[in-house]
């Protein structure tokens with residue numbers, strides 16, 4: 001081999017090895033989760049990082065959903081607050097989430113029936129209760145000011161959580177108390193759903209429904225997943241929601 005050709009050949013070989021090594025050393029993208037809770041966690045990560053990539057909402061999608069029916073993978077029981085839209089903060093599209101909303105995500109007969117419809121008839125395998133920071137319904141419950149109309153009936157659902165925390169943690173005041181009530185009220189709402197609905201209780205007992213609870217931060221856009229008491233945790237749960245999920 002002539003010297004120049006030899007140099008070129010060695011150069012190409014070295015470049016090829018370099019490209020291969022670079023590919024091997026480059027960080028692989030995280031696989032997209034396929035389990036219900038993993039999908040929500042992944043979608044929230046996209047949302048919080050400003051990389052929202054909503055699935056198609058075109059005519060074909062609407063046609064398919066109408067003709068084939070809905071098969072949502074999660075029930076999301078959330079506050080009505082306009083800053084907490086579940087489809088956006090979990091990066092989900094048409095037909096993905098069965099959303100049940102009421103201020104303070106309080107449970108009434110009607111909301112309970114909606115949840116039961118999803119888990120029994122649509123076979124939705126995950127019930128998420130989603131609270132959020134600076135929740136006005138929780139703030140109203142903590143306030144001394146009397147509220148008008150039907151609001152007292154709504155805050156009455158949150159009152160037991162406030163009373164219990166005032167007894168067990170009398171030192172908590174102001175924002176610290178508000179934050180704690182928000183978290184405890186999420187757990188309390190899941191317990192209420194399980195306690196009041198035999199349908200949900202039975203499906204959870206046989207592992208066909210799992211629970212998850214989260215608190216959405218209005219500023220960061222991140223959902224922090226709460227550790228649930230043992231009776232609410234289930235076999236289908238992923239390890240991720242047993243503690244805080246980092247983003």
Ligand SMILES: [Zn+2]
Pocket residue numbers: 079080081103104132134135136137138
């Ligand atoms: Zn709220």
